[in-house]
Amino acid sequence: MANVLEVRELSKQYKKGVYASEKVSFSIGEGEIFALIGPNGAGKTTTIRMIATLLKATEGDAVVAGHSIITDPAGVRESITYLPDEAGAYKTMTGKQYLEFMAGIFAPDKEQAKIYIQRATDICGLGDRLGDKIGSYSRGMIRKLLLSRAVMSHPKLAILDEPTSGLDIINALEIRRMIKDLAREYKMSFLLSSHNMLEIEFVSDRVGIIAKGHLLEVGRPDELKEKHGVKNLEEVFERVVKDNEICISPEERA
Amino acid sequence: MKFVYLLKKELKELLTLTTILTLVVSVVALIALGGVMGNVMEETTENADKITLCNKDSGSYSKAVIEALVTAGYEVNEIEISSDDYVEELNSKDISDVVIIPETFSSQIEDVLAGKTVEKDGEKVIAPVDVEYVTRMNSLSITGNADVGSTVALSAIEGAVKSVVYASKNMSVEEIKLIESPVNLVETTVVNNKQAKESSTLLSAYVMMTSMFVPIVVYILIIYSSQMIMNAVATEKIDKTLETLLSAPVSRLSVLSAKMIAATIVSAVYAVGFMVGYSYMMDGMTGSIAGAVDSSVISELGLKMSVGGYILLGAQMFLSLLITLAISLILGALAKDAKSSQSLLMPIMFMAMVPYMLSMFVDFKTLGALKWVMYAIPYTHTFMAQSNIILGDMTTYFGGLVYQIVMLAIFMTLAVRLFMSDKIFTISLDFGQKKNKYAAKKNKKA
Numbered sequence: 251m252a253n254v255l256e257v258r259e260l261s262k263q264y265k266k267g268v269y270a271s272e273k274v275s276f277s278i279g280e281g282e283i284f285a286l287i288g289p290n291g292a293g294k295t296t297t298i299r300m301i302a303t304l305l306k307a308t309e310g311d312a313v314v315a316g317h318s319i320i321t322d323p324a325g326v327r328e329s330i331t332y333l334p335d336e337a338g339a340y341k342t343m344t345g346k347q348y349l350e351f352m353a354g355i356f357a358p359d360k361e362q363a364k365i366y367i368q369r370a371t372d373i374c375g376l377g378d379r380l381g382d383k384i385g386s387y388s389r390g391m392i393r394k395l396l397l398s399r400a401v402m403s404h405p406k407l408a409i410l411d412e413p414t415s416g417l418d419i420i421n422a423l424e425i426r427r428m429i430k431d432l433a434r435e436y437k438m439s440f441l442l443s444s445h446n447m448l449e450i451e452f453v454s455d456r457v458g459i460i461a462k463g464h465l466l467e468v469g470r471p472d473e474l475k476e477k478h479g480v481k482n483l484e485e486v487f488e489r490v491v492k493d494n495e496i497c498i499s500p501e502e503r504a
Numbered sequence: 505m506k507f508v509y510l511l512k513k514e515l516k517e518l519l520t521l522t523t524i525l526t527l528v529v530s531v532v533a534l535i536a537l538g539g540v541m542g543n544v545m546e547e548t549t550e551n552a553d554k555i556t557l558c559n560k561d562s563g564s565y566s567k568a569v570i571e572a573l574v575t576a577g578y579e580v581n582e583i584e585i586s587s588d589d590y591v592e593e594l595n596s597k598d599i600s601d602v603v604i605i606p607e608t609f610s611s612q613i614e615d616v617l618a619g620k621t622v623e624k625d626g627e628k629v630i631a632p633v634d635v636e637y638v639t640r641m642n643s644l645s646i647t648g649n650a651d652v653g654s655t656v657a658l659s660a661i662e663g664a665v666k667s668v669v670y671a672s673k674n675m676s677v678e679e680i681k682l683i684e685s686p687v688n689l690v691e692t693t694v695v696n697n698k699q700a701k702e703s704s705t706l707l708s709a710y711v712m713m714t715s716m717f718v719p720i721v722v723y724i725l726i727i728y729s730s731q732m733i734m735n736a737v738a739t740e741k742i743d744k745t746l747e748t749l750l751s752a753p754v755s756r757l758s759v760l761s762a763k764m765i766a767a768t769i770v771s772a773v774y775a776v777g778f779m780v781g782y783s784y785m786m787d788g789m790t791g792s793i794a795g796a797v798d799s800s801v802i803s804e805l806g807l808k809m810s811v812g813g814y815i816l817l818g819a820q821m822f823l824s825l826l827i828t829l830a831i832s833l834i835l836g837a838l839a840k841d842a843k844s845s846q847s848l849l850m851p852i853m854f855m856a857m858v859p860y861m862l863s864m865f866v867d868f869k870t871l872g873a874l875k876w877v878m879y880a881i882p883y884t885h886t887f888m889a890q891s892n893i894i895l896g897d898m899t900t901y902f903g904g905l906v907y908q909i910v911m912l913a914i915f916m917t918l919a920v921r922l923f924m925s926d927k928i929f930t931i932s933l934d935f936g937q938k939k940n941k942y943a944a945k946k947n948k949k950a
């Protein structure tokens with residue numbers, strides 16, 4: 251089975267000589283939920299933005315459903331959706347208008363757009379509030395609206411940067427459940443990121459541990475816990491970082 | 505005590521680098537403005553005791569008047585004016601005004617001395633002596649027309665005529681009383697390549713009133729549209745809706761061009777709307793302002809803008825708005841948060857404010873080297889547009905137009921480059937926080 255995403259030694263330098271992410275390689279299969287986990291500043295968003303064709307990679311490549319981010323970024327954009335972290339929406343639009351606008355951009359024709367809007371309306375669960383201005387929405391409501399927007403086109407790969415950060419437990423649970431259901435039902439693949447390592451293990455099939463721009467270890471959460479003989483992913487992270495201290499250049503450690 | 509802490513915090517928040525910089529630049533701009541104005545005023549007053557004069561009278565009284573002027577400290581420059589085509593005469597002699605003593609001058613003085621009276625409003629008065637004064641309107645700005653001109657000429661000649669009259673004969677007190685003012689100034693104003701018998705003082709008062717509004721409108725439109733566009737771009741960036749759009753299956757160019765075309769349409773609607781409204785307002789006001797001035801003289805001299813004039817004015821206004829749009833796109837993209845987007849408005853505000861203020865007071869063409877500094881600011885040309893169009897300086901108008909188009913091309917290219925590369929997500933600028941970054945760097949080094 252071909253992988254939906256294949257990341258090969260992807261690197262980014264914002265400033266010459268300083269890697270925000272260095273030689274990151276991983277892959278995501280069909281219907282798989284993959285999470286990049288690591289603390290703030292680890293390089294999650296940088297990696298994600300390169301895959302979403304927003305940032306140019308300094309080195310390496312990533313292939314989404316057969317399209318390279320270097321040679322065919324337009325093809326990549328046809329296959330993905332991206333939900334930035336802490337994203338907002340046009341405050342003067344109503345939820346319904348927002349979905350209509352985004353469906354117009356993602357759908358190939360009007361028929362398809364209608365289907366997208368219906369899907370998003372069902373998924374977001376906002377009901378009548380879709381008729382209200384987004385400016386009046388709570389954080390949780392905006393996130394649900396944006397998530398439903400990100401999956402309404404059933405993309406091959408949905409990229410969600412910190413999808414649950416800043417949300418209360420109930421909202422975070424709902425979002426996680428939505429992601430899991432979509433992956434199972436429609437065989438959609440997800441690339442998530444989170445700095446909250448405890449909650450992410452409930453939603454992801456596999457995780458990649460990233461710190462200071464280096465992807466240190468990739469595997470299933472239970473696999474990793476067993477390997478390091480610890481109870482949760484946070485402790486896995488601690489172990490992995492300690493084991494890999496040698497790999498991270500002394501300059502970066504300082 | 506607690507209040508002091510609160511007050512300190514509030515002051516610190518208000519006195520950012522941005523606000524201090526704004527203050528400093530404003531003060532420097534005002535001081536510079538004062539210096540420029542001082543120089544211009546000095547020149548006008550210096551020229552106030554120079555009189556260019558043409559004596560067509562062969563009698564002895566005109567010579568006496570000229571002598572009296574010289575004695576009174578005036579520097580009299582005598583020239584020859586042979587035709588009624590004052591446009592040509594002023595141009596060929598490269599002068600901006602001239603006093604003409606008519607052929608009948610001496611005989612008129614003789615009439616005065618003989619106590620010859622005429623009826624005026626049912627009363628008997630001694631007919632004043634005719635003196636002609638021709639002046640060219642060079643500028644619509646305040647100091648540009650502060651050429652003390654006719655007032656000086658009139659009072660100087662009046663004084664000279666009086667001294668001649670009183671010196672030549674002991675008139676009776678009754679007779680002297682009949683001389684209300686010994687001189688009747690017949691004024692001709694030259695505008696561009698047209699001339700009309702009307703006082704330049706009255707005309708420039710009219711023109712100044714009518715040309716006051718365009719710069720205000722231009723200034724407001726520039727500030728308003730730049731704020732509108734910058735906020736739109738900055739909000740898209742801060743809310744990350746731009747990232748969403750640019751990762752969607754649409755080309756970056758179409759996202760950017762949609763933004764630009766929308767803003768262009770809005771700018772065009774503004775420019776046209778204001779031009780139409782302004783032309784109606786002017787039509788309505790012409791009657792009341794003109795008052796003392798004959799409105800047919802105003803259109804005869806071309807001081808009232810034609811439809812073509814409004815189109816030319818609208819064109820430069822539209823260009824200014826497009827330049828604003830391109831710069832604002834760039835500045836908006838540099839914003840990190842709502843507060844920094846406000847401080848980023850500063851460069852546009854100064855670029856609009858300095859030529860706006862200066863254009864009201866001085867004629868840029870008289871500024872020497874400083875003129876080129878002003879011309880380098882693309883907005884300057886729009887602030888000068890009305891004056892250039894009315895006074896027929898089409899070279900300056902079209903030069904400005906071409907410059908604005910070039911500047912627009914440059915800024916548009918920069919904006920497109922910024923949006924097409926990933927710099928749009930990595931670049932950010934914040935005047936207010938530069939200081940903090942510095943501090944952070946220093947800490948790192950330490």
Ligand SMILES: Nc1ncnc2c1ncn2[C@@H]1O[C@H](COP(=O)(O)OP(=O)(O)O)[C@@H](O)[C@H]1O
Nearest residue numbers: 264270289290291292293294295296297929930
């Ligand atoms: N626009 C930028 N310019 C320079 N450095 C950046 C920029 N964005 C992020 N970085 C740096 O790159 C590193 C990784 O950041 P990021 O990918 O945002 O991490 P994460 O998403 O894991 O929190 C950090 O050290 C951050 O400071």
Ligand SMILES: [Mg+2]
Nearest residue numbers: 294295296335
């Ligand atoms: Mg991040």
